[in-house]
Amino acid sequence: MSESAQHADIQKTMLAQQKSEHRKKQILNLVLLALLLVAPAVLYPVFLMKILCFALFAVAFNLLLGYTGLLSFGHAAFLASGAYTTGYLLSNYSGLTTEMGILAGTAVATLLGLGFAVVAIRRQGIYFAMITLALAQLMFFFFVQSEFTGGEDGLHGVPRGYLFGFIDLSDNMNMYYFVLAVFLASYLLVQRVVSSPFGQVLKAIKQNEPRAISLGYNVNQYKLLAFVMSSGLAGLAGSLKTVVFQLASLNDAHWHLSGEVILMTLIGGTGTLLGPVVGATFVVNLEYQLSQGPLGDWVDAILGAIFVLTVIAFRSGIIGEVQKFMRKNLS
Amino acid sequence: MSDQFVLETRGLVKEFKGFVAVDDVNLKVQSGHIHALIGPNGAGKTTVFNLLTKFLIPTRGKILFMGDDITSMKSAAIARKGVVRSFQISAVFPHMTALENIRVALQRFEGHSFHFWKSGNSLNALNERSMALLDQVGLTEFANTTTVELAYGRKRALELATTLAMEPKLLLLDEPTQGMGAEDVDRVVELVRKAAQGRTVLMVEHNLGVVSKLCDRITVLSQGSVLTEGDYEKVSNDPKVREVYMGKSSNSPSASAPENQEASE
Ligand SMILES: Nc1ncnc2c1ncn2[C@@H]1O[C@H](COP(=O)(O)OP(=O)(O)OP(=O)(O)O)[C@@H](O)[C@H]1O
Ligand SMILES: [Mg+2]
Numbered sequence: 001m002s003e004s005a006q007h008a009d010i011q012k013t014m015l016a017q018q019k020s021e022h023r024k025k026q027i028l029n030l031v032l033l034a035l036l037l038v039a040p041a042v043l044y045p046v047f048l049m050k051i052l053c054f055a056l057f058a059v060a061f062n063l064l065l066g067y068t069g070l071l072s073f074g075h076a077a078f079l080a081s082g083a084y085t086t087g088y089l090l091s092n093y094s095g096l097t098t099e100m101g102i103l104a105g106t107a108v109a110t111l112l113g114l115g116f117a118v119v120a121i122r123r124q125g126i127y128f129a130m131i132t133l134a135l136a137q138l139m140f141f142f143f144v145q146s147e148f149t150g151g152e153d154g155l156h157g158v159p160r161g162y163l164f165g166f167i168d169l170s171d172n173m174n175m176y177y178f179v180l181a182v183f184l185a186s187y188l189l190v191q192r193v194v195s196s197p198f199g200q201v202l203k204a205i206k207q208n209e210p211r212a213i214s215l216g217y218n219v220n221q222y223k224l225l226a227f228v229m230s231s232g233l234a235g236l237a238g239s240l241k242t243v244v245f246q247l248a249s250l251n252d253a254h255w256h257l258s259g260e261v262i263l264m265t266l267i268g269g270t271g272t273l274l275g276p277v278v279g280a281t282f283v284v285n286l287e288y289q290l291s292q293g294p295l296g297d298w299v300d301a302i303l304g305a306i307f308v309l310t311v312i313a314f315r316s317g318i319i320g321e322v323q324k325f326m327r328k329n330l331s
Numbered sequence: 332m333s334d335q336f337v338l339e340t341r342g343l344v345k346e347f348k349g350f351v352a353v354d355d356v357n358l359k360v361q362s363g364h365i366h367a368l369i370g371p372n373g374a375g376k377t378t379v380f381n382l383l384t385k386f387l388i389p390t391r392g393k394i395l396f397m398g399d400d401i402t403s404m405k406s407a408a409i410a411r412k413g414v415v416r417s418f419q420i421s422a423v424f425p426h427m428t429a430l431e432n433i434r435v436a437l438q439r440f441e442g443h444s445f446h447f448w449k450s451g452n453s454l455n456a457l458n459e460r461s462m463a464l465l466d467q468v469g470l471t472e473f474a475n476t477t478t479v480e481l482a483y484g485r486k487r488a489l490e491l492a493t494t495l496a497m498e499p500k501l502l503l504l505d506e507p508t509q510g511m512g513a514e515d516v517d518r519v520v521e522l523v524r525k526a527a528q529g530r531t532v533l534m535v536e537h538n539l540g541v542v543s544k545l546c547d548r549i550t551v552l553s554q555g556s557v558l559t560e561g562d563y564e565k566v567s568n569d570p571k572v573r574e575v576y577m578g579k580s581s582n583s584p585s586a587s588a589p590e591n592q593e594a595s596e
Contacts, residue, residue, distance in 0.1 A: 003471075007462045010474045014430065014458070017475070195451035197443050204424050204435045212421040214384065215436045215497060216410035217444070301488065 025191070028274065036180055046174040046244065052183045052283045053241040058264040058276030059190055060233030065262070066270035067194050068226045069206030073129040073258050074116065074136030080143060080253035082109040082235030087155040087248035088148045098169055099159040102182075102239040109235020109272055110228055112139070117227040121220050133255065140253045154249030157330050158242055169243065179240055186233055193229065202226055263307050269317025278318050336363045336395075337501050337531040338383070338414075345378055345555075349450045352378045354555035356392075360548075365523070365532040367542045369566075371575055376535040376587035377419055379552070380505050383533075384409055396501065397568070411439075417507065419535075421486045422506035425479040429470055429489050432478055433461040436496040447454035461496075468492040468522055484515035488522065495526055502526060504534040508541055518545055539567070551575070 003044065057079055064070040087106035089096055121133040143149045143233050150156075160169035169175045193199050204212040205219050213221050242248045251257065268279025283303070288297045314321055338360040340410065345353040360366045368376050377490045381387040383394060385406045394402045398468055410416075424432050437457045438444055465471050469490040473481060478489065487507060496500060507523060508516045520541055527545075536542050542563065544548060549566045551558040553575045560565060566572055 003466065006471060007459070010430075010462065010471070011458050014428075015455070018452070018455075077582050127448055170478075192450075193447045196447045196449045197441070197451070197454060198445055198447035198449075200431075200435050200454065201444050202439060202450065203427065207424040207426055208422055210386065210418065211424065212404045213386075214410050214416050214418075214422070215438050215493070216407050216415075218407045222445075225447070229447070 024083070029188075029191075032274070032277075033184065035174045035186075040173065040176050045172045047284075047288070049179045049244045050241075051281050051305075052179050053244065054261075054264065054284055055238050055277040055280040056183050056240070057234055057237035058188055058261050058268070058280045059187060059273065060230045060237060061068060061261045062265045062276040063190055063193065063226060063230045063233070064274070065265055066272075066275070067199065067206065068202045068223055069209075070223060070227065071125075071129045071262070072132045072227070072230070073255070074132035074139075075124040075231070075261050075263070076253050076255060076257035077116070077136040077139040078109040078113055078231040078234035079238035079257065080248070080250075081112050081139070081239070082106055082238030082251045083248035084143065084149050084155065084238075085109075085235075086239035087158045087242045088212070090158050090161055090238040090243070091155060094159075098163050098243060101161070102236065102243065105239030106232055106236040109238065110232035112235075113228045113231020114224075117224045117229065121224050121227060126249075133258070136253075136255060136258060140250070140255070141326065143250060143253045149250075152250065154247060154251075155242075156247050158246045160243050160246060160247065175244060179244060182240060186236065187273065187277075190233070194273070198222070198225070220234055260303075263303060263310075265317075266310050267306065267317055269319035269321075271316060272319045272323075275317050282318065335361060335362060337397055338533065339395040340379075340383070341395070343379070343382060343394065344390045344425075345375075345382055345387060346390045351391075351555050353382060353450075356552070356555075356557055358535050358550060359532060362391070362531055365527050365534065365545050366546040367535060367546040367549040368535045368552060369537070369539070369542060369549060370558070373554075374552040374554055375555040377505055378555075380416055380503050380535065383503060384414060410497065413498070414499045414503065416503035417490050417494050417505055419505040419509065421490050421499035423478045423481075423489055423493070424484050426474050426477060428463050428477055429481065430458065430474040431467060432489055432493050433464050433496050434458070437461060463585045464492045464496050465489075467495065467525070469518065478526040484518070486513050487511070487519065491519075491522055491526065493507065500530055502530055502532045502534075504532060505537075506535050506537060508536065508538050515519050516541065543567075 002203060039054065041048035061072065061075050064072055082105035085108040086101040090098065090101040091105055091287065116132060116135050120128055123131055144151060160175060163169055163178055167174055169178065201217055201222050205222060209219055238252060264283045265276045267282055269275030287299055290296060290302060295302065310317065316324065336359045338358065340356055340358040343353055343356040344351065368379065370376055378387065383388050385404065389402065391398060396412060396414055401412065416475060424435065429434065434454055434457045437460055445448060461475060462471065465474055468491055470485060470488055470525060472494065473485060478486065481489065491507065504523065508519050511519065516538065523545060546563065549563060550560045551566055553573050557571050558571055558575060
């Protein structure tokens with residue numbers, strides 16, 4: 001075979017692979033969309049919205065852990081800053097439409113993320129995790145002390161208001177489809193980001209950072225942008241959650257939540273976009289089921305045990321295991 | 332004339348908490364040369380590479396690249412200037428295909444690496460050039476193979492191809508033949524020879540057979556400082572060099588090579 005013919009062949013194989021990957025992704029997206037569209041017919045919309053908010057939170061987190069290789073232990077700070085900002089604005093300025101409150105919350109979380117990143121991004125591994133944790137604890141302290149957060153009491157009765165000034169969000173169905181739209185848009189955005197040229201550099205950094213540096217990439221700038229995006233989306237999740245539940249509280253800022261999002265992501269599987277969604281669904285469901293039963297006081301212990309089990313035995317998470325299974329049985 | 336030298340270090344020192352790993356090294360690498368940096372284990376060769384590429388910060392001393400002082404530049408900036416290194420332990424992106432490894436290197440020149448909104452398909456424009464680079468190192472048929480699945484020698488070849496994709500002016504190779512069988516070694520020798528056309532190479536190499544075949548000039552490092560420098564003839568006949576290698580465990584291939592050389596004369 002001539003060299004150029006061989007080249008053409010190899011590239012054809014590659015493009016065919018890309019195409020089939022793309023097809024798979026689209027089919028999966030459509031299945032997800034279909035499921036979420038009909039879900040409120042079967043399940044309680046507020047519960048579904050809770051899942052979607054945490055799923056968005058986990059997807060945002062996974063942009064760092066799964067695609068950049070950065071473990072943040074302070075992501076609750078972003079969720080909370082979005083939650084408080086939106087809660088405060090919608091409670092105090094009745095002229096604001098809901099989406100403005102949400103945008104403002106997202107913007108504040110994005111800026112906070114920039115601040116965190118500037119301090120932490122040069123650190124590696126566990127040091128990075130520790131610094132993000134420390135900064136998040138500082139934010140927690142700030143939220144406790146501040147007036148606008150309502151301190152220990154939090155913010156209650158945040159009005160859901162009107163989307164664009166005319167869609168009544170106090171109707172749970174309206175609210176649900178709005179949350180769904182925001183979730184899907186964010187999900188598709190992250191999907192785009194991780195497959196973009198930028199995402200390719202992130203993957204390179206995750207897989208071999210010194211090599212990425214020696215190829216001339218200023219890795220800290222790429223990490224910084226990824227971090228800022230991730231914190232912005234985490235803030236968006238917090239803002240949405242505040243509107244859905246009409247409250248923002250210290251629970252949103254607690255390090256517990258920073259740990260929980262790690263748990264969701266690992267259980268679902270870090271390597272994929274769907275992983276964190278599945279993980280969030282799993283954890284929110286489990287917490288709900290347990291809280292209904294006699295094991296209510298054991299929630300943390302049980303989640304901890306699952307966490308340990310995942311790390312030891314199922315490193316690739318639910319989605320990872322499913323993929324392995326399908327590969328084994330379909331080939 | 333300093334511009335005849337692509338790379339020059341002046342009084343380069345690296346101390347680790349009192350331990351001097353690199354001690355007053357004055358290195359001059361001439362344009363177009365393949366220059367070897369040899370020395371026993373722990374001599375400080377990799378540390379010199381880390382200093383040159385700023386993976387470590389020099390304690391003292393200066394580094395000049397084509398006459399410019401690059402001592403205070405950052406790693407990525409040095410790479411963009413054309414000083415590109417490989418690593419002693421093969422450095423690839425394991426979960427990308429061979430072709431994607433090259434593409435991510437070529438991608439930087441496109442100036443769209445921050446474009447997070449752009450489709451990944453735009454990278455397909457780089458496929459043809461990536462293939463050409465894979466051809467150069469004999470990896471054409473592995474283009475679509477995930478890199479973890481490649482044999483060790485092939486990973487090293489891929490690393491070299493990725494390095495070449497950067498169009499480096501100065502290539503720093505840290506033991507490109509380490510851990511390879513004789514066949515792979517010969518291939519790498521040919522690769523380096525080809526890669527060196529039109530550029531300058533500084534390589535750490537334990538295999539003196541490789542050094543004798545490839546290198547125009549050799550610097551011997553021992554306990555952090557330069558023991559001697561010259562062409563292969565001069566260095567291999569230097570009793571000091573012999574002594575340094577003899578002092579080390581005699582079962583390493585590099586330890587016996589200078590002896591054989593002497594015995595045969
Ligand atoms: N980051 C570091 N901290 C402390 N000591 C170090 C560090 N890096 C290297 N050293 C020490 O510096 C000395 C030189 O190490 P270096 O890796 O440069 O040797 P080398 O010549 O490349 O050896 P080899 O042939 O085994 O690769 C060794 O004694 C090593 O232990
Ligand atoms: Mg070394």
